[in-house]
Amino acid sequence: xxxxxxxxxxxxxxxxxxxxxxxxxxxxxxxxxxxxxxxxxxxxxxxxxxxxxxxxxxxxxxxxxxxxxxxxxxxxxxxxxxxxxxxxxxxxxxxxxxxxxxxxxxxxxxxxxxxxxxxxxxxxxxxxxxxxxxxxxxxxxxxxxxxxxxxxxxxxxxxxxxxxxxxxxxxxxxxxxxxxxxxxxxxxxxxxxxxxxxxxxxxxxxxxxxxxxxxxxxxxxxxxxxxxxxxxxxxxxxxxxxxxxxxxxxxxxxxxxxxxxxxxxxxxxxxxxxxxx
Numbered sequence: 001x002x003x004x005x006x007x008x009x010x011x012x013x014x015x016x017x018x019x020x021x022x023x024x025x026x027x028x029x030x031x032x033x034x035x036x037x038x039x040x041x042x043x044x045x046x047x048x049x050x051x052x053x054x055x056x057x058x059x060x061x062x063x064x065x066x067x068x069x070x071x072x073x074x075x076x077x078x079x080x081x082x083x084x085x086x087x088x089x090x091x092x093x094x095x096x097x098x099x100x101x102x103x104x105x106x107x108x109x110x111x112x113x114x115x116x117x118x119x120x121x122x123x124x125x126x127x128x129x130x131x132x133x134x135x136x137x138x139x140x141x142x143x144x145x146x147x148x149x150x151x152x153x154x155x156x157x158x159x160x161x162x163x164x165x166x167x168x169x170x171x172x173x174x175x176x177x178x179x180x181x182x183x184x185x186x187x188x189x190x191x192x193x194x195x196x197x198x199x200x201x202x203x204x205x206x207x208x209x210x211x212x213x214x215x216x217x218x219x220x221x222x223x224x225x226x227x228x229x230x231x232x233x234x235x236x237x238x239x240x241x242x243x244x245x246x247x248x249x250x251x252x253x254x255x256x257x258x259x260x261x262x263x264x265x266x267x268x269x270x271x272x273x274x275x276x277x
Contacts, residue, residue: 022125022159022240024071028063029277030241032158038268042255053084060277061158064118070128073119077112125159125240126178127152153179154186158274160200160240161190168192168200185209193232199243200235208251225253225264245272 033056040051058079065072082093093105095113100106111133118131130152155161155178163174172192179185188206195201206229214221231247251266 022071022123022162023238024063024066024241026063026066030061030158031275031277032059032061033057033273034059035271036268037270038266041265043263049087051084051086053082055083056081069123071121071123073121074116075119076114076116078114080109080113119156121156121159124162125156127154127156151184153183155188157245157272158242160235160242161188161202161204162240163190168195170194183210196237198237200237201232202235203230203232204247205230208249210253222256222261223253225251225255227251227266241276242272242274244274246270 035054035056037054038052040053042049042051056079057077059075059077061076062074063071064074080093080095082091084091091105093100093109095101095106095109101110101113115133117133118129119127120129122128155176161176163172170192173190175187175189177185177187186206186208188204190202190204193201193203208227208229209225211224212222214223227249229247229249231245233245234243235241236243247270249266249268249270252264254261254263256262
């Protein structure tokens, strides 16, 4: 159960921007690099379990199509580096190492590596659908499929969040509410720190909640959690593409299954960079 929670607990001058829209080009390719440091504390059967992990995921994204109401993207996880420790055991993995990919961990993670996944994003930058990758019984792929379905309706993390005020200028602030308590409810406050001909710099704070019963791999799980996130992001002015994002989050709550309930605390730091290919 702890693995599922770690994965789901798993995506944020006075010159105005003249075109306050997202501008992508069919065939455009990007590379993303996401570095995540996470500490998960959970009490199970009277025992406190702490899991500390750091991962670096590298992916490619291609704009496959653009219609009147959406962008059709293809995302492929091309490299995964991971180190974690829990209950006196450590795990190290680098998908670029042949011996790691052929080992037991590599067999588990192979459910996602180098497999293209379609993602549809509406013209407001919100995720409208994410293709579930055939897991073929792979537990890790199942966990990611579950987490990604929870992300539907949320802002796509590599695009500029759009306000309803038109072009942006320094000092502008707005609130965006997405999702629901049954999936993931996120209320985010954005503040424009500066705008130039090249970059838009935004700071943000977010409150995240989830409550209710969730089906995880056929097992009903009662999830009641709440979290806070603070961060900053830099976007390319002309396209709305993310260049750099740094965020810190803390989540607290409890997880219940089979009549039991376990308190949980998650703290993580995420650094994301995006480059054009």
